[in-house]
Amino acid sequence: MPGLAFDREGNRLGRGKGYYDRFLAELDGAGYSYVTIGFCMEAQVVPRLPRESWDKNMNALCTAGEFIVFK
Secondary structure, three states: OOOOEEEOOOOEEOOOOOHHHHHHHHHHHOOOOOOOEEEOOHHHEEOOOOOOOOOOOOOEEEOOOOEEEOO
16 A cells, blocks of 8 residues: 555555545455555655554555564
8 A cells, every 4th residue: 555654553644535544444344354565665664653543554564675564
């Protein structure tokens, strides 16, 4: 999934329109299972991002230098 920024807890900052959060909520509602992987440059990884109740965490984060799997 794209994003403007990610943190090392699996949070993602998008563009503020909620497209991916709504899409993932539809998948949840339909009973699908899925894995979310954030792809970004290392400079987009920040210490901490704000989180709202509707935000979906990433299962993993992939940069050019590392691949992080979140529990």
